[in-house]
Amino acid sequence: MADSKTIAKPALEVNNLSTWFYTDKGIVRAANDVSFTIKKGETLGLVGESGCGKSVTARSILGLIEPPGEIVTGEILLDNTNLLQAETKKLEKLRGRELAMVFQDPLSSLNPVLRIGLQMIETIQTHKKTSRREAERQALLQLDQIGLPDPERIMRSYSFELSVGMCQRVMLAMALLLEPKVLIVDEPTTALDTTVQTQILAELKRLQREMNMSLLMITHDMGVIAQMADTVAVMYAGSITEKAPVKKLFDNPAHPYTRALLSSIPRLGQNNLSPIEGQPPSLFNLPPGCPFLKRCPEVFSKCFDYMPSLGEISPGHFSACLLANNFELPGVSSQ
Ligand SMILES: Nc1ncnc2c1ncn2[C@@H]1O[C@H](COP(=O)(O)OP(=O)(O)OP(=O)(O)O)[C@@H](O)[C@H]1O
Ligand SMILES: [Mg+2]
Numbered sequence: 001m002a003d004s005k006t007i008a009k010p011a012l013e014v015n016n017l018s019t020w021f022y023t024d025k026g027i028v029r030a031a032n033d034v035s036f037t038i039k040k041g042e043t044l045g046l047v048g049e050s051g052c053g054k055s056v057t058a059r060s061i062l063g064l065i066e067p068p069g070e071i072v073t074g075e076i077l078l079d080n081t082n083l084l085q086a087e088t089k090k091l092e093k094l095r096g097r098e099l100a101m102v103f104q105d106p107l108s109s110l111n112p113v114l115r116i117g118l119q120m121i122e123t124i125q126t127h128k129k130t131s132r133r134e135a136e137r138q139a140l141l142q143l144d145q146i147g148l149p150d151p152e153r154i155m156r157s158y159s160f161e162l163s164v165g166m167c168q169r170v171m172l173a174m175a176l177l178l179e180p181k182v183l184i185v186d187e188p189t190t191a192l193d194t195t196v197q198t199q200i201l202a203e204l205k206r207l208q209r210e211m212n213m214s215l216l217m218i219t220h221d222m223g224v225i226a227q228m229a230d231t232v233a234v235m236y237a238g239s240i241t242e243k244a245p246v247k248k249l250f251d252n253p254a255h256p257y258t259r260a261l262l263s264s265i266p267r268l269g270q271n272n273l274s275p276i277e278g279q280p281p282s283l284f285n286l287p288p289g290c291p292f293l294k295r296c297p298e299v300f301s302k303c304f305d306y307m308p309s310l311g312e313i314s315p316g317h318f319s320a321c322l323l324a325n326n327f328e329l330p331g332v333s334s335q
Contacts, residue, residue, distance in 0.1 A: 010077075011214035012038045012061070012099075012182045017074030019053075019060045022067075026284045030056040030069075032238040033309070033332050038182065038231075043208070043215040045229030045246070047222065047261065049280060053238040054218045055104055058184045061216075062101055063091050078182065097127050100180040102171050102188045104218075109171060110159040116170055117155030120177060127178050142173040147203045165196045172200070176207060183208075184216040194223075201227055222261055226250065234258050237280045237291035239332065240310060244317040254319035256296045290322070298323060306331040 015035050021028040031053045038044045046054050059065055061076055063083060076083040078099055083091060103109045111119055120139035124130055130138070136155075143151035146169045159167055168188050175183055185204070192200070205228060208215055217228045225232055225246065232249045234242040234257065242255040253259045260276040278295040281287060289304040290296070296303070302322055308329040310318040322329055 009040050010037045011040045011079065013077040014061065015075040017057065017060055017076065018072045019056050019065055019069060020072050021069045028283045029238050029286060030283055031060060034240055036233050036240065036243065038214045038216060040214055041212040042230040043217055043228050045217045045219065045225040045232045046235060047219055047225050047232060048235035049220060052235045052280065054235055055186055058101060058186050058216065058218055061184065062095060062099065096123065097178050098180055099182045100175040100178065101184040102175045102186060104186040107159065107164070107167055110167060112159055115155065116157050116159065120174055123174055123177055138177065142177050145207060146173045147199065165192050168192065169200060172204060179211050180213065182214045182216065184218070186218045198227065234261065237286060238283055239291065239320065241292065241320045242318065243310065248317050254313055254317065254324040255321045256298050257292050302327060
């Protein structure tokens with residue numbers, strides 16, 4: 001029987017991460033005091049509307065924030081190594097090997113002038129001492145595993161010769177090549193129709209189980225969350241507003257923003273999620289108070305006083321809504 005302590009061990013821990021961009025127009029507070037944990041073999045779904053800070057959070061984890069962006073506070077632990085203090089060389093070694101990411105726009109991450117096969121072989125050989133023949137064998141196997149027909153042909157192709165769905169699968173296969181412990185997948189299936197999306201995600205889930213890999217699944221689609229996630233973190237205007245095991249979140253959403261997101265489920269597969277009237281606040285200068293108050297159907301006077309932090313309303317279920325916390329919540333410390 002599996003040891004419960006082993007199962008519960010976190011593979012990735014993000015603690016109090018704040019990432020800001022110091023632009024000419026002011027400071028964009030893209031991620032504020034973001035914390036979550038992903039256990040070994042589990043999936044955390046990070047969900048929220050466009051511009052809420054999902055990709056910035058992911059890029060922060062990979063050490064890909066460039067000026068004028070800066071990680072202002074936080075700790076990112078991958079198997080107890082704080083990535084924010086790791087040397088560049090160590091980080092480069094971990095990236096790909098232990099921690100991989102499929103970017104939001106996979107087409108632009110594939111090199112258009114190199115055949116797919118060569119890109120895959122190079123990825124393997126950069127990280128592992130492997131003969132070219134063995135690297136090629138592994139690449140073919142991985143393409144087959146992710147459900148691509150005729151892997152030999154794919155290996156000989158350039159990205160522009162493949163459909164978007166095929167490119168998405170190729171990107172996933174490339175990310176899986178080195179069997180990373182943690183894989184971050186940033187809306188890779190957004191451009192696909194629902195059937196193809198569901199298929200790819202099912203294949204990813206099967207491979208995840210085989211590899212006991214942890215997954216950070218970024219999406220704005222609650223349908224994807226339902227299919228993939230064990231735990232969900234809902235993000236709004238740079239902050240996590242609710243965090244819970246997936247069933248608790250769907251059965252008992254404890255933030256008005258989550259309830260609004262869930263109302264979009266009947267339109268599963270639709271790409272642009274716009275369940276709520278109005279726009280999120282500008283990240284340049286977040287007004288005091290709850291960031292959701294302008295759009296919240298349940299807003300009341302106390303919501304204007306300060307920005308609430310996450311409070312635990314039942315074991316493992318956190319909400320940053322004063323109503324869900326009986327009006328008792330401390331403010332966010334980093335604001
Ligand atoms: N290089 C940058 N300079 C200034 N602002 C940036 C930069 N990169 C991101 N931002 C800002 O950070 C905020 C969060 O962006 P992010 O890309 O994380 O959103 P997202 O949740 O991934 O949205 P989407 O669902 O559209 O991908 C946005 O307001 C964006 O404009
Ligand atoms: Mg994004």
